[in-house]
Amino acid sequence: MSIELLTPYEKGNLNQTTTHADCIAWYDELARRHPNVLRFGQVGVSDAGVPIHAGVVSSDGIFDRDQIKRAGRPVFFNNNGIHPGEPEGVDGCMALVRDFCTQPERLAALGQTVYLFVPLYNVDGSLNRADTSRVNQDGPEQFGFRGMSRHLDLNRDFIKCDSLTAQVFNKLFTAWDPDVMVDTHTSNGADYSYTMTLIHTQPDKLGGDLGEFLRSTMLPAMYAGMEARGWPTCPYVNPVKDSPDEGIADFLETARFSTGYAALHHTIGFMPETHMLKPFKDRYESMRALVETALDFTVRNAGQIQALRRAAKQASGTRREWPVHWAMDEANPGTFRFKGYEAQYKPSVLGTYTRLCYDRTKPWERDIAWYNRFPADITLPAPRAYVVPQQWREAIERLQWNGVRMERVEADRMEEVDYYHIVSVTSRPNAYEGHMFHDDVVLEKRRGQVQLRAGDFIVPLDQDNARYAVETLEPLGHDSFFRWGFFNSVLEKKEAYSDYVFEDHAAELLNDEPALAAKFEAWKAANPALLSNQEAVLDFIFANAERYREPEWRRYPVFMIA
Ligand SMILES: [Zn+2]
Structure with a gap:
């Protein structure tokens, strides 16, 4: 050559x-x-x-x-x-x-x-x-x-x-x-x-x-x-x-x-x-x-x-349910014929601990456990389609780059949808690949009317690329857009109150909203120690008052059409 x-x-x-x-x-x-x-x-x-x-x-x-x-x-x-x-x-x-x-x-x-x-x-x-x-x-x-x-x-x-x-x-x-x-x-x-x-x-x-x-x-x-x-x-x-x-x-x-x-x-x-x-x-x-x-x-x-x-x-185009999360089956490993070196432990010269080392003069060959089964541990019912409102363009772009077929909403309309209320999110304390990754996500599925606007994106699941859409859009997917923080802004309530004004107004709200009053009574009974804490009391009333509800708050903004 x-x-x-x-x-x-x-x-x-x-x-x-x-x-x-x-x-x-x-x-x-x-x-x-x-x-x-x-x-x-x-x-x-x-x-x-x-x-x-x-x-x-x-x-x-x-x-x-x-x-x-x-x-x-x-x-x-x-x-x-x-x-x-x-x-x-x-x-x-x-x-x-x-x-x-x-x-x-x-x-x-x-x-x-x-x-x-x-x-x-x-x-x-x-x-x-x-x-x-x-x-x-x-x-x-x-x-x-x-x-x-x-x-x-x-x-x-x-x-x-x-x-x-x-x-x-x-x-x-x-x-x-x-x-x-x-x-x-x-x-x-x-x-x-x-x-x-x-x-x-x-x-x-x-x-x-x-x-x-x-x-x-x-x-x-x-x-x-x-x-x-x-x-x-x-x-x-x-x-x-x-x-x-x-x-x-x-x-x-x-x-x-x-x-x-x-x-x-x-x-x-x-x-x-x-x-x-x-x-x-x-x-x-x-x-x-x-x-x-x-x-x-x-x-x-x-x-x-x-x-x-x-x-x-x-x-995938006709699936009724989708696995979105998998976990190792710890009880049923297979085996693999493995050629290893003897593992030994000896005192570290750096600290007071014991360290691992391998002795290459002592090779071994035997069957070892091979944990190679990962059944799905979260499987979800498939909606007919997702709706991604157009303002969530980071999600939409990625769906487009991956060939996911989408349709546009033609005219503004109200639509009855399923959606997730985000009950809680636990994030990593430190940045992981530039994001505060959400390791634990707890959701509650709800149903309600939402406003769709002309130009919003509908993602039908009767398509070849459904899997990409499901695993990125379902928040519980291992690497969903939600876990990576694409929708973090919905985790924040946008408005607040001034305590000296709201103190009087909160009493009126409790009068006007019997459901709020009942919730507040239950909360007081469960949290007597918090009654001395003005912020805790007012926060509870503010967060639960129907009058000042922000529907967008803690509502995952990708909707499901059944
Ligand atoms: Zn590598």
Whole structure:
């Protein structure tokens, strides 16, 4: 192979990853030389103004998305560099694309399947290059940083889309609607023999026949395929206690993560995580093997995967109820034959505690518990449609980027709807990815008349993209717009009172509103100690008086039409 077709990784000492500039220039040159194999170009701009690129490889030189989608061709999507400090997928993708260009039999083996890739997604983070941010990782010599230019983790940003970068991704993903996605990573965590570990879309959460296909057919094939390629692979090592000895649990990758987001589109997703303590060269090679294993399986089984996805989308249009939240079944683990190292404990030299370490001279192999069942723990009845009033444009934009079909209210009208009264919200005390995330949400479903205005958005659920709408609009969804704080303003009562005036007025209200008076009597009986507290007394009357009720207060502003 000519030297200029070698990747920066291959030209170096096998412990170096490409820079962003070299990566893009290299693909540009490759596409110029192989215009019938590779189409490569800009798909958007990051928050820091850096171009974001994507590429398409096809065996017949057809790259036009509309043409490919119209023909119903399978799409395999490889995303790389979301965490630029975990870059083996970036370098591996370059070599794979080059091999498609230079090995006709490899290209022909794609058949109808199209290989779509993002060479380096977190472009902002990749420019922030050093060797200091991956604390426990063996190479490469220099690499980019996890945070993008707004210090956000893009692998938590798929739903809230605070970054322009994630918005570009949402639109690209929706446009191509890939059948299978592989988003490449490096892990932190325990020590063990495997170089490659695998996070996949949690099958129960993916749901239905598609989830069962992933669990029973694709995952066993992936593990067998990796073993055959010389890279035995285990599920992502997420120990339920200190070390893998007591078992590991599937990682419940909710929709803020890449594979969880993919599941909202009924796409099978993988986050391969190479082990950070293995040399970069091994991580690179095992990542290439993983992507090729997933791609080969997709090519061979594309018809079945596409049929299952189509069925899942069609079924979603007629569902009577929707799961929106899942939890680990602690009582019924499966098992996995695991190759670990002996966990030992010894006194720390830093403090007075006992520390964990692993003895690599004492490997073991045995079945460990694998907690891989996550039944739904919240399932909700499906409305016929949601109504999103037009002022909630952050929610509407995201629904649009994700291809959710919406209709507009034609003329102002009153409508009888179901809605949620927000009883209580418990938020994190500190910022999480730029938001005070609402961990605990308690709702009460109510019914009433609301004013709809011309131009408000109606989201019918008899559509292929219903799942995205349900999991983002139902406040109890793991990563709902509500939990991310999109509707926080309705949690505040907007008006207040002056106590010396309201003191007299409150007495009149109690006279005028018997229901309020009864509530107040009950409150007094339950809270005798608060009667000496003017603010508590007046607040209670103000909050409960019908006369000064603010209907919008604590009313979740997305409505349901039965
Ligand atoms: Zn990562």
